[in-house]
Amino acid sequence: MLQGLTTLLEEVVTFIVVAAMVLWLSPVVGAASILPLAFAFIFIRNYNRRVKSVYEGVRRRLGTIGSFLQDRLAGIQVTQSFAREAAEEQQFATRADEFFRTSVEASRLRNSYFPVVSFFGFLNNLVMLGVGAWLIMEGSGWFSLGALIAYRGFWWRLQSPIRTIAQTSDILQRARASALRVLELLDAPVTIADRPQARCWDAGQGRVEFQDVSFSYLPGKPVLAGLSFTVAAGEFVAIAGGSGSGKSTLLNLVPRFFDTTGGSVLVDGHDVRAFTLASLRSEIGYVGQDNYLFSGTVEANLRYGRPEASQAEWEAAARAANAHDFILGLPAGYDTEVGQNGVKLSGGQRQRLSLARAFLTRPRILLLDEPTASVEPESEALIHDSILRRTREGLGTTLLVTHRVDLLRQAPRILFLEGGQLVGDGRHAELILSCPEYADAYHRWEETEEAGTGHSA
Ligand SMILES: Nc1ncnc2c1ncn2[C@@H]1O[C@H](COP(=O)(O)OP(=O)(O)O)[C@@H](O)[C@H]1O
Ligand SMILES: [Mg+2]
Structure with a gap:
């Protein structure tokens, strides 16, 4: 943040100094070429702001994927025991898709930067050389060859903002690397899988x-x-x-x-x-010694294994697990946030909620x-x-x-x-x-x- 501020300040100061030098060397050439320069400056400022918000979006979405994955990987046994893999995959895909779209927008923005800046540079050079050459040939003494060369040198100083932006592409590289790691994880071989002829087990007796x-x-x-x-x-x-x-x-x-x-x-x-x-x-319901609760509300956790259940059904499950009364006693009842892995509940409350979650799937x-x-x-x-x-x-x-x-x-x-x-x-x-x-x-x-x-x- 501080680094970004100093960089911006440096750009502004550089611009003012360059502009002053140019005007001092020759007010006419200066005034004529400062116009495209000013446009370039405005463009760069706007671009910086845009790029910052787009990269911020990329970062935030990556963060969302990160915390989602952390939560869901920590609770992977719960997901497996309730056979909710497909729903989780769908949720992950939605988040990955958003991340992908913002990333694409970020790279499109990044790719538009250099052509536009070079165009302004070209315009600036054209005006400067044209007006400078004309003044020199006219021989009025307002402008000299030396001044022209010095002026061009100053312009190169404006290259530093370009470098600054180029560095931000680093962020994108890092994001890409994280995404690749996630993909590696998803591609890990599955040892326990359906057999080709696997059938549905329905209406079992449970022997x-x-x-x-x-x-x-x-x-x-x-x-x-x-x-x-x-x-x-x-x-x-x-x-x-x-x-x-x-x-x-x-x-x-x-x-x-x-x-x-x-x-x-x-x-x-x-x-x-x-x-x-x-x-x-x-x-099959499974409740272990320590059952992962996803960050979210009591109700969301309770309904995890059977989201389509009615309120009467999930309240009955909570009653059967002797959890209904303590849930009503929580600050927001069934809407209370349980925190990452249910840290806001006592061990016994978490177990009763886990039991209710299992009961709900009958x-x-x-x-x-x-x-x-x-x-x-x-x-x-x-x-x-x-x-x-x-x-x-x-x-x-x-x-x-x-x-x-x-x-x-x-x-x-x-x-x-x-x-x-x-x-x-x-x-x-x-x-x-x-x-x-x-x-x-x-x-x-x-x-x-x-x-x-x-x-x-
Ligand atoms: N994931 C694992 N990898 C290797 N060994 C394991 C693993 N889980 C349990 N074991 C070993 O298997 C044996 C039985 O473990 P476990 O079924 O957890 O026993 P219990 O629940 O009766 O305490 C123990 O010797 C334990 O060290
Ligand atoms: Mg054991």
Whole structure:
């Protein structure tokens, strides 16, 4: 900014000095040639103003793309889990298109600069040489050859504004480089994609079946090994196990955030890879420990997975997640801005909003990965309540990863994992007797919770 001001000042001073020198050398030649020079000056000033606002537009649009991408890339798992990729792509395309149009305008403007300035230069030279030559030939002594040469020298000094403008093209170069990086990212290979024959999974019952599933993130380091179990449609199952036992990985295989490395995951009797990702994920809800909220209002976040839902529907979803009351208590209710990644909400409020967002899509299968791990106790009870109510009301299958003892005691069925293998399957009362690994872990969790540090365990 300051740099721009000094440059402008320098241009004005240069112009005045050059004009004064020229008038002093010869008032007639000066007056005659200052006219095109004055036009050139006005043009340059206007041009500078134009170019500044156009480049500002380029910069602002790039900034918009940048913050949009930052927000959406940070929330990419949410986008994937709600199968909203196409809508996001459309939004990105609109922003990219605006950026492209302003960029084109900027380069068109930049390209018009040199021809116009050279034309003024040509006009100035023509007038100066014509009038100067005429005065010299007339021999009245008003003008000399030396003066003409000196005068031309001064004119060259006006080249500096040209250089200044040329430097601004740098900005454009940098913008281009950023855009190229974005394109690189968009072109990154997709490892999980629809198979050519993929079908739509519709009106599913929501039965989940693991058939001899094994999985490894890195070759030679199995995380899940020979996992087999069936969860009936509408069943509520708690998944428990020590840290690193593979619980999160197991959940991730159902909506195909990852594909199995051996065996298959089936929904309603069909391999998940037989279905299109969009249809699979739009029927599966996923709420993790920390769910990204997009910057925007509570309502926009709530409706993310199903923007066409009616107000009655999204309010019902918020009630079902025990979120409606706290939302009404926010400064602007459903219109409250949640801030980047929902920073203006407490951990428990964010979780309840995420749960409501998932409920709104009425998922046949709901996957919950320690949803109360970083939540205040009041919210925890409300979240547990809403999860159990969903099952009671027969709204779909629920797989819940948890080590909260009250939930484990209430769960109709627990799958207990250790080292990526299923070592216990049954009710709490059964497992505590029949599965020593579970009994050990359960007592450990119970102690941690009694010590009041359960939230970080
Ligand atoms: N993205 C990943 N890349 C490599 N290893 C991973 C990744 N995610 C998890 N793991 C490893 O897989 C194992 C199981 O992890 P996880 O499913 O998160 O366990 P849990 O949820 O039961 O704590 C751990 O040993 C963990 O280090
Ligand atoms: Mg985990």
